[in-house]
Amino acid sequence: MVPEGRRTKGFFMKWSFSIGRVFDIDIRVHASFGLILALGAVQWGVPHGPRGALFGVLLMVCLFACVVVHELAHSLVAQAFGCTVREILLLPIGGVSRMEKPPQKPQQELLVALVGPLTNLGLAVGLYFVVGKTGGAIDLEQIARMPPTAPSMSTALVWLLGANVFLALFNLIPAFPLDGGRVFRALLSMAVGARRATQIAAGTGQMIAIGLGLTGVFTGNLILALVAFFIFMGAGQEQAEEAARTVLHSLAVGDAYNKYALTLAPGDQVSRVIDYLLTSYEPDFAVVQGSRLLGVVTRADVLKALASEIEDVYVATIMKRDVMKADAARPLDEVRQEMMEKQERVAAVYRDETYLGLVSLEDIAETLLVVGFRNRQEERRKAAMAG
Ligand SMILES: [Zn+2]
Structure with a gap:
């Protein structure tokens, strides 16, 4: 059982502790994982005594090692596609890989999802050969036998072989958030988006x-x-x-910039901007010469100039010259992320080398609200039609 979610609730994190780092990924175990160890101890200990109990605990630890390998396989393929994997969290129900940026392309999601169950199949095949070498009999019913067979090396190998086959098959069930569901979704999105x-x-x-x-x-x-x-x-x-x-x-950043913004010429004086400030809601003004952006004057810059300068200065003297550039075709969330990282409130939008306009974090937030609202309305309309 290896369901995965991109976000787990704080509760899971609170009761988990780190057991190590592999490939820059934090491996954490949730406290309730102890339940699984206890289950193993009881299941094997009742029919086979204390030695059986110890065997059951070790078996569960091995099972979870297989789950870790499964999750690591997902994580390594995701990392190869440029995703950031923060941690792998082991819960009694299985492993959860927490990814900062999940794979975007369907082909990538397909590979990231498939490699988990394939890893378990690989482990099962490996165990099959080991069992064959040690002369043990392959009896897959052994995994579900009650009471379980007496502890031995061969019992452990066969049990783990069966468990890996089960993990692979269970995870291939085409239901979210199981791997099979992701495979199904990735294949579908190649056809229908x-x-x-x-x-x-x-x-x-x-x-x-x-x-x-x-x-x-x-x-x-x-x-x-x-x-x-x-x-x-x-x-x-x-x-x-x-x-x-x-x-x-x-959405691209080209959908969010202010197309009707007032612009300034470098020779404009601050007193002119005051008129703009009083008659518009615009917080930032682009200073352009022809179609070339020279810099940005913000409301705060103007107010500062008013407070400190005695003369009516030119906007060119108070404008900010190094403005962050963003290509109009770039996804909106990506640009927003970059602006927040660089602590820029305003970015200049370009198509190829042509300056189009300014976009602020507020503009982006507004666009997201509007589009989210429109999408919800669309869905409600569809639901009403279907009903
Ligand atoms: Zn998986």
């Missing part, structure tokens, strides 16, 4: 989760019911996050 693909994949995931949940309840398998609940919630969350990400990513 990310937004529609997420809706279809999340819907399918929730249907599968309901099916699994009902099976769990009617067969008295509470763990299955719990996992189904987790998948159901994960699918909903994934859909909400994807919607927000699509809005941010589908």
